[in-house]
Amino acid sequence: MKSSVEVGQCATLACLLEVTVPKPGNVHRGADFEDLTFADFAAAAVAIGPAMVAAADGRSLGDCVLEAVQATRRWCATNVNLGIVLLLTPIAASARSATSIESVHAGVRDALKRLTPDDAAQVYEAIRLANPGGLGKVDEADVSTAAPVDLLHAMRLAADRDLVARQYANGFAELFDVITPELRRNVTVCSGLADAVIRTQLAVMRQFPDSLIARKCGLAAAEEVAVAAGQVLEAATAGEEAFQETLADFDFWLRSDGHRRNPGTTADLLAAALLVLLLTDEIPQPIRL
Secondary structure, rough: OOOOOHHHHHHHHHHHHHOOOOOOOOOOOOOOOOEEEEEHHHHHHHHHHHHHHHHOOOOHHHHHHHHHHHHHHHHHOOOOOHHHHHHHHHHHOOOOOOOHHHHHHHHHHHHHOOOOHHHHHHHHHHHHHOOOOOOOOOOOOOOOOOOOHHHHHHHHHOOOOOOOHHHHHHOHHHHHHHHHHHHHHHHHHHHHHHHHHHHHHHHHHOOOOHHHHHHHHHHHHHHHHHHHHHHHHHHHHHHHHHHHHHHHHHHHHHHOOOOOOOOHHHHHHHHHHHHHHHOOOOOOOOOOO
16 A cells, blocks of 8 residues: 555656657657746646645545645646646545555545535636636536536536546546556557557547647547547557657647647546556556656
8 A cells, every 4th residue: 555655756757757758749858838848747747746645645636636736836837737637636535545456446436426515616716727728618617607516517517528527527437447458558568668658648549539639629620630640550560660750740740730739638648547557556667768
């Protein structure tokens, strides 16, 4: 069983690993955006650690989400990690007693059942503070209005347009039934963790069109990216050189529209999957990218 401090360390490490891997279209140690940099993600990874420790110690989910976002905004001028925080906090809350991926998932579902109106109010405050781009306006449970009593109801309303909200709505089904197993499999067969994360990113984008891209560019654009991600994976059958060349072309194309085709939601889900594997000791140590 991991201590609360170890849970916080794993959460920080998951964020750092996710942003360090040179994934196509995302910020990484070799590619910044104009308004969002590798340093921002590194600072945010450290900033959220204490909130993840608090979640592991049993503090309420809403309180920990809000604390993590507040800590991030002290160091970063823009939204860096709202999606990551929303995904990691329930996982951290269930981590100390977890012994397997299945037990982490069960703990997350239990954490969601314990949500209160206070949690909803704090999560809404955190969302407003983070001020993520592309949310728009909706008729019911809009983040600019008072928080609903039932946070899960609000997440269900947003589930068809936001993959992070969908995890709350369906008990983190995609994360634990599809994404984490895919990353776990790739960790065992790929040459290093970076390759495993990249191939998982492509597989996730192919199956679940990125909702950040959909918000910024429209669903058709997200579906176009999903098709292109699948084509990169298919290029792997022609050999490693063909795969790397196709991957580089895909990365260039994603970045060629002012970073509007940034698969940011996919990156958030990968950070969450990395945390699950770190907590359950499924990533070989010492870690090698």
